[in-house]
Amino acid sequence: MTETATPPAAGRCPVAHGFDAMSDDYYRDPSTHFARVRDEHPVFWYPWLNAWVVTRREDVLRVLADWREFSSSGNTATIEVPEKHRDVVPQGLMSEMIVGTDPDLHTVHRNAALRGFTQDRMEALRPQIEERAHRILDKIETRGSGDLMEEYCLELTTQTLLAHLGLGWEHDAMMRRLRGDMGRVLSSAQEEMPAEIVDEVWERFAASFARLQAVVAERRENPGDDFISDMATQRTRDGAYVLTVPQVALHVCEFALAGADTTAQAMANAVLFLAEKEHYVEEALQDPALWANVFEETVRRRPSSPFASRKAMRDLEISGVRIAKGDMVWVSLASANTDPAHVERPFEFDIHREDPTDHLAFTAGRHTCLGQALARVQGATGLRVLFERLPSLRPAAEVPLDFARMALLPVRLSLPVVWDVADVERQKKRVKREMDLVLTGREEVADGVVALRFAHPDGDVLPDWEPGAHVDVRVPVDGGVLVRQYSLSSSPSQRHEWRLGVLREEGGRGGSRAVHDRLEVGARVRLGWPRNNFRFVPSPRYVFVAGGIGITPILPMIEKAEAEGAEWELHYGGRTRSSMAFLDELERYGDRVRTIPQDECGHPDLPGIFAAVRPGTLVYACGPEPLLTALEGALAHWPAGTLHTERFAPRKVVRDAPDEAFEVEFAQSGVRARVPVGKSVLQVAEEHGITALSSCKEGTCGTCETRILHGSADHRDSILTPAEQAADGTMMICVSRAARGCPRLVLDA
């Protein structure tokens, strides 16, 4: 166990022997470390910090409540800006940090920043946080182990902060550096910075500060809808700016520190606490509102910032201990939150406490954490997504005490975790994921066909996909939205942009008309993650058949076939040449592409094309129903499994007898129910509160595919091949029912 050696010359009495904010015991669990000394010394002098430590909740509240007696100015006033950086960071500026000022200056600066933290602003950030959490996990989920702190917690909090501040990816590295540098600078007011790092920390800090000032000045001229613009453009009644450019830049530095590590520490700590109470994960997965409790109980039990500090403004007494004017007073939030005088079973991690927010992790009074709404939204959402995706995630067998050892802001640097990669496939069936993208391009590519290009608002890479994938698009229409599926027609190697092709269907249900009439470049559109029911299977030879807009999923397949050196040919039919999209892109493939405009050449001669069986050939086709039906006929003498199709509209189901009611058992949930005539299994599942994803509800998208554990289905979808349907492994519960003579289906849901 690491413990500090002899303390510097003691200044005051009493001193709590055994308390050591540099020891392993403290970093392992600050709350229990305080508990060891609290009864004997509720207030004690800690010579290492040259400060009094206050441990009882009642005393802590008293200190936090009265800024006239206990000033925050000691938090920053003594920060010494090295001479050579004072032209960029003026010496006096550091004392204007929100956390280090008293009224009235504090009130002005805090109010200027408050607009960025309203509950409404936070709720608006929630979907973005969720989406970012998914994107981060997309990149690591198949690995089975990792450093949760760096790869997830800090990644998520830093990205969220960038989004909130309206800073693009080009500022990402700076914000990460600033996080650590600002921590060192702030702590230097009270804990001396190690001499060997002073130069490099200030060098980097001054460079980041200069860059931020330039951003703030620019936002003042061209404000956007972001937190920096909010602060930079606020004016007093007489028209003057409330904050100067350097003051706004300073506050952004404060947020870089306060906003990233604190919440990241809390998420990592939650994972450690949950490992001791595994059933809580299951409970919170069942009732997601409990993730907020997990977060609150974590910061109660282990506040990310175990102290808040103040300066005594007159001679006074706390719990019988005399404190002199000018002394620093550190209130222990870790101790106050586990004070048995206020909390029952203080050291137990219990997510069912009557008032989960009854703690001081965010302090109280005028300086109560400005970002707590963001911390709460982010902490609870980050934990929920993490465990929804990887419910088996646990700390690794060995978790080192890897901390940046600062008493005020101890920072856990790593948290090794492990998870079962089987979670990945399991969760894909449970969680339907969507994201807001921006329409970046729109081009007429044929009569009645537009190509739409989508990208992330912040330019990040999009989720991976394979040829044959489609996405759900939420299309705004009068009085709501319609969800429509469109194939991805760009190249999977284009990681920053997706392209879809949409045919205007006058006689359709309105989705494509709305796409054509309403979606303009710049629009934000909600899209689902790619799904694939039209998988491209490796083969030495392919024949592609496309009818009209059915060319869209075929384009990336051709690219892959080319890349893999396979033999291939495409038969591409359409009403007229001008109605056939992407012909220019296909030109480079020469005579491997046969274009068959109907007005010039009639229908494709499918019986002729497929007269001779070509062994080892797969046929991929997408187009209108008559083309696909004709193709099934033309390939009847080919080996089973040759033909892979994707349909725009549901296949016609021929029923030779009326439907019957049957019983369904949802094995995971233990629910048994009757599926009456006129209702789908999906509807019955939804009525019983069972998580069942769905999208098209007509058997064409594959979202609702569910494993059959027992029984046999009457398959009415347009996705499964005849062989897959016969195998009865899965069914689309939006349309398919129990097979005739099968009274009960048992499903994995």
Ligand code: HEM
């Ligand atoms: C688990 C997460 C968090 C914890 C435990 C936490 C805790 C604290 C604590 C203990 C203080 C000191 C208050 C005092 O001196 O009395 C504070 C202040 C502050 N926090 Fe947080 N914080 C968290 C997240 C955030 C976030 C996400 C942001 C913003 C992006 C933020 C911004 C601030 C600011 C600006 C202050 C200064 C407020 C003032 O002095 O008026 N915090 N926080």
Ligand code: FES
């Ligand atoms: S919801 Fe689309 S196949 Fe069932």
